[in-house]
Amino acid sequence: MTQGDEHIIEAAGCARVVVRDGHVVSVGPARITSCPLAARFCEPVRNFTEEEIRRNIEGRIAAFGMCTPERVVVSDDDFVLFGASELLSSALRCGIIDAAVIACDGAGTVIATSPRLIQGIGGKMSGLVSTTPIPAVIDRIHENGGIVVSPRDAALNAENGVRMALENGYHAPAVTTASADEALTLRRVCPDAFIVAVHTTGTNDEDAVKFAASCDLIFPCASRALYEIAGKRALLQGGKGVPIFAMTKAGKEVILAKIASVQTPVVITGHTLPYSEGKGPSPLV
Secondary structure, eight states: OOTTOEEEEEETTTEEEEEETTEEEEEOOOSOSBOTTGGGSSSOOSSOOHHHHHHHHHHHHHHHOTTSTTOOOOOOOOSSTTOHHHHHHHHHHHTSOSEEEEEETTTEEEEEOSHHHHHHHHSSOOOEEEOOOOHHHHHHHHHTTOEESOTTTTOOOHHHHHHHHHHTTOSSEEEEESOHHHHHHHHHHOTTOEEEEOSOTTOOHHHHHHHHHHOSEEOOTTOHHIIIIIHHHOSEEEOSSSOEEEOSHHHHHHHHHHHHHOOSOOOOOOOOSSOOOSOSOBSOO
16 A cells, blocks of 8 residues: 555535545535435435445445555446546547546546546546545556656646647547636637536636636536526536536537437437426535
8 A cells, every 4th residue: 555645535515535545534524415416326425424425435445446556447337327437438439539638546637548548537536636646546547548647746737637638649638627717728728628617516606607618518516606607508408417518519519429329218308408307416505
């Protein structure tokens, strides 16, 4: 086990969780009280207690080595239909994007160049706030064709990731970000980037406007402002419990390409957006 590593994740209701040397050492309070997605986790989170959240994170550590040298970084399995990693994996297979700049515990910002690497890194991990390098994880990413942007310190910096992707010959990279200001910067740095807003619970009105102006896809999570501002401007919505908004034609193309690639039955209808049956995350903050 790598000694002295620390990983901070905002998970399961945006609770701040600290993992050190493979052990959960602290769990902060959740910001929401219900979420249909969290209720379907392998280790379900229904009441958002400290015990439930701790058990969920410990389950991820045991299942795929999250935040440890045993971290699994490739996967062929979809966990949800319209998840960020599922959509980006599909977009790469279809040639809509040619790489994805994403975050990985133990490695920081990563340029993933295969669908399996995108899904393996992001399928069961989200909300990474900070991390420290784990050499075994970094090596495994390299072995699977990925590029670790800052292996020395595992920094999280999407702008540097996009710049490095361009330097390495990628022309249409996707990139995930939880920062509205960063999303605007990414659009300036790479006008052809496919920008995805993730981990957005708590986004205020000002940042919601920035996300709506700069992103191709937006996961509103439990953000009231994003439902009200981005949702009303969306061209297409995928899902209704924990939805995703396509803000551009490219975003719409990615969602429709995913639908075309699966055998899962899907209902498509016209409706004023955002569409909800009152079963989403609660409360919106």
